[in-house]
Amino acid sequence: MIRTSRLLRVSRVAVSRSRLITCAPRSFTSDHKPKTPPQAPTMDPTALRYPNSDLSVNLRDVAKGDYLVPGDLARQSPALKTLHARLGLPEALPLSTLAQCLTCPEADTVGEDGRKLADNYGMSVFGGSLLKYHVTEKFVVQYPRLPLPILNSLLDSHLSLRSLTRLAESWGVETDRRSAFERHMSNDSLANTLGYLRYKPVEDDVSNASKDGVFDSYTPRSDVKKYNQKQKKNSQHNYDSQVYVFDSSAPEGYERSAARFVQALVAAIHAHVSRDEALKFIDNFILSRAVDVESLFSFNQPHKEIVRVCAREGLERPEARLMAETGRLSKAPVFVVGVFSGKHKLGEGQGASLAEAKIRASVNALKGYYLYSPIEQTRPQEEGYNGTFIDKGPVVI
Amino acid sequence: MIRHFSTSARRLAAKTPRPITPFPTKYSSPASAYKNPYIIPPGVHHHPAPAAPSAIHTPYVFLPDSDPRKALLAKSASVDTTNMPTFRKGKAQYHITEADIKEMRRLHESDPEVWTRAALMEKFGVSGYFAGSIVQASAQRVKSMNNELAKIKTNWSQRRADARLEREKRKAYWYNDA
Numbered sequence: 001m002i003r004t005s006r007l008l009r010v011s012r013v014a015v016s017r018s019r020l021i022t023c024a025p026r027s028f029t030s031d032h033k034p035k036t037p038p039q040a041p042t043m044d045p046t047a048l049r050y051p052n053s054d055l056s057v058n059l060r061d062v063a064k065g066d067y068l069v070p071g072d073l074a075r076q077s078p079a080l081k082t083l084h085a086r087l088g089l090p091e092a093l094p095l096s097t098l099a100q101c102l103t104c105p106e107a108d109t110v111g112e113d114g115r116k117l118a119d120n121y122g123m124s125v126f127g128g129s130l131l132k133y134h135v136t137e138k139f140v141v142q143y144p145r146l147p148l149p150i151l152n153s154l155l156d157s158h159l160s161l162r163s164l165t166r167l168a169e170s171w172g173v174e175t176d177r178r179s180a181f182e183r184h185m186s187n188d189s190l191a192n193t194l195g196y197l198r199y200k201p202v203e204d205d206v207s208n209a210s211k212d213g214v215f216d217s218y219t220p221r222s223d224v225k226k227y228n229q230k231q232k233k234n235s236q237h238n239y240d241s242q243v244y245v246f247d248s249s250a251p252e253g254y255e256r257s258a259a260r261f262v263q264a265l266v267a268a269i270h271a272h273v274s275r276d277e278a279l280k281f282i283d284n285f286i287l288s289r290a291v292d293v294e295s296l297f298s299f300n301q302p303h304k305e306i307v308r309v310c311a312r313e314g315l316e317r318p319e320a321r322l323m324a325e326t327g328r329l330s331k332a333p334v335f336v337v338g339v340f341s342g343k344h345k346l347g348e349g350q351g352a353s354l355a356e357a358k359i360r361a362s363v364n365a366l367k368g369y370y371l372y373s374p375i376e377q378t379r380p381q382e383e384g385y386n387g388t389f390i391d392k393g394p395v396v397i
Numbered sequence: 398m399i400r401h402f403s404t405s406a407r408r409l410a411a412k413t414p415r416p417i418t419p420f421p422t423k424y425s426s427p428a429s430a431y432k433n434p435y436i437i438p439p440g441v442h443h444h445p446a447p448a449a450p451s452a453i454h455t456p457y458v459f460l461p462d463s464d465p466r467k468a469l470l471a472k473s474a475s476v477d478t479t480n481m482p483t484f485r486k487g488k489a490q491y492h493i494t495e496a497d498i499k500e501m502r503r504l505h506e507s508d509p510e511v512w513t514r515a516a517l518m519e520k521f522g523v524s525g526y527f528a529g530s531i532v533q534a535s536a537q538r539v540k541s542m543n544n545e546l547a548k549i550k551t552n553w554s555q556r557r558a559d560a561r562l563e564r565e566k567r568k569a570y571w572y573n574d575a
Contacts, residue, residue: 298573338481344457374464
């Protein structure tokens with residue numbers, strides 16, 4: 001006991017001495033802070049941009065393979081079998097089709113006999129469309145008043161290449177980036193590579209790997225970075241959206257290929273089992289992920305907008321009223337402000353100043369309007385569908 | 398052992414059944430053994446948490462007529478606002494004529510240094526928003542004012558500059574109510 005305390009004391013002295021010697025007095029600067037103050041994000045419904053998550057890009061120059069993986073060869077692959085079991089895929093979906101889903105168009109899959117494996121290009125285009133349709137339908141029914149930019153952001157958070165890639169990664173889809181030559185040199189048979197995502201790595205993937213020592217699939221490629229910067233400059237609204245649009249002539253790389261696999265899998269279920277089963281798969285794996293829709297909203301002139309909304313809906317002009325307050329003359333006052341249309345409360349906000357509370361109350365009221373969700377949410381493809389609520393659309397400020 | 402008032406009060410409280418004011422929650426019976434359990438009258442109870450209202454609950458007036466909640470909320474929807482002061486200074490007056498607007502523009506153009514927005518607000522009894530929609534400062538004046546502001550900012554201490562920046566950042570959160 002005594003010994004340890006003495007040891008501690010000694011070590012503390014040593015630490016403080018070393019600090020005294022080595023550290024120069026720290027200058028209190030704000031160099032690390034951004035020079036330009038952040039702007040309140042603005043929402044412009046006219047800046048309509050559909051999330052480009054589809055992969056129907058031009059791959060005309062890529063040689064198409066026609067060699068389908070034989071069933072008995074696919075059954076020899078443990079990786080393929082475990083992936084099938086892990087995802088709980090229906091029995092009717094054969095392993096050879098799963099292997100085709102994992103083969104990307106640009107992958108070097110030429111076998112010993114010189115034939116190339118059939119790739120997932122067509123399946124991924126079809127699956128991507130099905131995904132987009134089903135997810136859009138779900139949110140249009142669930143939140144019929146969502147402004148288009150918000151809806152796009154929401155779709156994007158489910159369907160962007162990045163989110164699909166993360167999904168594939170969470171499924172434990174492993175990769176094989178080797179060329180046919182490298183495979184040949186390591187004396188690997190085709191069956192051994194079947195359970196892996198086969199694609200052609202792009203230059204950035206390789207350079208990232210060499211730079212950081214690890215293969216970081218999340219670092220955006222340089223062309224994506226450039227595109228995002230351009231988008232930020234051009235767009236009226238700056239949601240932190242992960243819209244990925246690629247130069248269609250560029251090779252595909254990891255992110256696109258993993259997303260392509262997820263989309264192709266949806267198409268495969270559609271082809272081998274049924275449309276309902278494919279939609280159920282989307283419900284279970286894509287729509288089951290929670291996204292905080294409320295946090296996507298941001299308004300430039302909230303009070304003005306709520307006034308316009310009320311005028312359009314034929315309601316009384318909204319008015320901000322002070323509902324409660326405490327410590328007006330203190331260091332930490334709190335004001336609770338409600339926005340009322342006549343006798344009806346539209347929203348409520350609290351803040352350290354009257355202005356803050358009023359703005360928050362207006363934002364709360366607007367969210368209350370736009371996030372309306374009907375009780376009856378039967379989607380058109382479901383049984384007992386009897387129409388859905390259709391909104392008038394966003395207001396123009 | 399000395400019996401204090403607190404002990405006897407607690408014993409008395411244990412004997413007296415308590416009315417149900419806060420909603421009964423799960424509580425640890427060994428830790429709260431001295432407390433009498435809450436008496437729960439039969440029926441369905443709705444005790445929402447005392448928290449800021451969520452935007453997920455659509456306000457009554459924003460519900461479309463087709464929604465079944467509209468009829469259910471019809472009775473309880475209206476709020477008595479008589480004791481809630483409004484932010485408005487008074488009723489809209491609509492007292493500005495076209496001649497007034499021309500006069501405002503003339504004055505501002507004659508001497509923008511004197512006839513600023515604030516001066517026009519005072520002379521014509523209008524809001525800053527209204528005055529701003531009638532007269533706008535010229536690009537040249539905006540530039541010179543910005544230069545002046547930049548000059549003032551150079552005199553700010555690092556501490557003040559940081560504080561202003563932090564304030565701007567906090568303010569950005571008002572607009573999405575985060």
